[in-house]
Amino acid sequence: MIESLLVANRGEIARRIIRTAKRLGIRAIAVHSEADAGLPFVTEADEAVCVGPANPAQSYRNVEAILAAAKSTGAQAIHPGYGFLSENADFARTVEASGLIWVGPGADAITAMGDKINARNLMAAAGVPVAxxxxxxxxxxxxxxxxxxxxxxxxxxxxxxxxxxxxxxxxxxxxxxxxxxxxxxxxxxxxxxxxxxxxxxYFPRVRHVEVQILGLADGRVVALGERECSVQRRNQKLVEESPSPAVSPELRERFLAAAVRAGEAVGYRNAGTVECLLDPATNEFFFLEMNTRLQVEHPVTELVYGVDLVEEQLRVAAGLAPTFDPDALAPRGHAIELRINAEDPKRFLPGPGAIKTWVEPTGEGVRVDSGYVAGNTVTPFYDSLMAKLIVFGADRSEALERAKAAVASFELTGPKCNLPFFAELLENQEFLSGDYDTGIVSRMR
The missing domain is CATH 3.30.1490.20 (ATP-grasp fold, A domain)
Structure with a gap:
């Protein structure tokens, strides 16, 4: 297994990767901007290096500074998280050329899937449906x-x-x-x-469904179920759940088979996501894009399949077999993730600020992946995501009840926050029925 890992990211995803690294006995190294010096991911790492000012171009996207930090700390591998440099093929190549382990798919796969037209054509040739x-x-x-x-x-x-x-x-x-x-x-x-x-x-009424894939060290590609991602604002996700309430066993089989073909077509290794559009009127689905990285919403898959996807990423990067039996993957229960953003709950405009109160919900089936604590400041320099509230239940009904209770007990004051939107969503009959599409938020507004 990898012995030391530099996390080239920030906030909740950096903190989440560091948590798994430390559980596995891996020395965790954080890089941070000047603006993020006081955030939990910095203090929880075994070592931390400031790589520049608040501007991401001068810090989290600063390849030279990140590689210098890796060298000075003796890091063996780099995990890019999501966003920033995570889907930058040149960065992946540079990391490997520097003698470091890249915890992600190969640069060629990133390049192949980074251009939507090229990706569409590749998928069509592989027999994956495209619009x-x-x-x-x-x-x-x-x-x-x-x-x-x-x-x-x-x-x-x-x-x-x-x-x-x-x-x-x-x-x-x-x-x-x-x-x-x-x-x-x-x-x-x-x-x-x-x-x-x-x-x-363009499909006026459509659902956004994606499949988690994992390219194993032995060359196989496996699919770990689907996620429903249709609750969106400005084409960006707010809520994800697994399994999708729109997907029947027969449709799921087709989804997973297509996702595996997509991964095999580019020799995929490590974690990735095949995103699709589902026409609920016909049950036809079409390839949208492949995200060649870990997704924000990966926790719902982790809860339903009982795996730690960051650990699996590290094992693939180290050339090790997965912790699970690829031939015996079996989902259980239902998971829902709510993205807690520093934005107003009506127009969804950013509202950064100092956090005065931060009390996370607890209880059975409740998980919070957060990037902040009370006393931190959400700055305007980065994405507004503060935390992810993830709930798990034996079925969708139980997960929904736990989500309602968790939202009600999440105490957060200071910056603007979209928790009131989730309270509204969790009373919305369209959402509760499971028969919703990507237009649900606009209909609520």
């Missing part, structure tokens, strides 16, 4: 107009290099397409340095 769309970037507005006419409105205009719900727009007709194309292209160039745009069929 009708362009097989090449729409070179200009005229090409986009022609493609949209062939696909049929409404269409989704997407940044080929985008991710995390960023760089997307919906066009219901040609006039809207002309506006959205220019908007998405400009955003993509600014955010990703790549203005390539693809046009894809």
């Amino acid at each position: 009708p769309g362009t097989t090449d970037p729409a070179a200009d507005l005229d090409a986009a107009v022609v493609a949209a006419a062939e696909i049929g409105y409404p269409v989704m205009v997407k940044a080929a290099a985008g991710g995390g719900g960023m760089g997307m727009g919906v066009a219901t007709d040609e006039a809207a397409l002309r506006t959205e194309y220019d908007k998405v292209r400009a955003f993509a160039e600014r955010m990703f340095g790549d203005g390539s745009v693809l046009i894809e069929r």
Whole structure:
């Protein structure tokens, strides 16, 4: 097993990785910005190195500073968490070229799946269903107009290099397409340095379902069930649950088989997620993208399958067999995750600030992965995620009841907080029925 691990991330995910590392007897090394010096992940690590000022480009995305920290601390491996450099193929290559172990998929797989058009084409060739769309970037507005006419409105205009719900727009007709194309292209160039745009069929009523895969050290790819991720604002997830209330045993079998084919098509190793859109009217699903990293919502899979995915990541990176029998994976119960963000519960706009009160809920089936404690400050420099509240029950009904109780007992004052939204959601009949889609939040607002 790896003996020393540098965690190239911050907040709750850094703290969560450090927790597993220390349980396994691995020396845990944190890197942090000046703004994060007082956060729990820094003090809980065995060693910590400041890698720059608050600006992520000068700290958490500063490859030279992170590699220098790894060298000075004698780190053997680097875990990138999610976000920042986690899906940066050049960083993965540089880590390995420096003689360090990269805890993640190979750089070639990251590259292959990082471009949405290339990923779509690869998946189609592997027999994974893809939505009708362009097989090449729409070179200009005229090409986009022609493609949209062939696909049929409404269409989704997407940044080929985008991710995390960023760089997307919906066009219901040609006039809207002309506006959205220019908007998405400009955003993509600014955010990703790549203005390539693809046009894809848009499904007005759709569910977002993803499959957790793990590429093992022996070359096999296994699937650890699906997660329902349809509660979203601005195409970004707020709630995830496993198993999905929309997926029958027969549909699950098709989902998992497709996800395994997707991983095998790129020789996938380590943890990854195959994201799909599910048309609830037809039970057809289509490949959306592959996230070549650990997902924010991985805890619901951990609870349902009884595994520690960070430990499995470390074992794969070290060339070791998993802790579980890949031929005997069996889910149990139901898990739900709520993302506790520093944002107002109505418009979901960021509201950072100093944390005055922070009392986490406890009890059977309740888990909190948090990045903060009372006295810390949520700064405006990073994502608004403060914690993840995860509940587990014998079935969905019990998980929902535990979620209601946990939300009610979570005491958090100081920054703005979306806990009131979750209290509302957990009384919403559409959500409680399990028959909901990605439009549920807009209907609540």
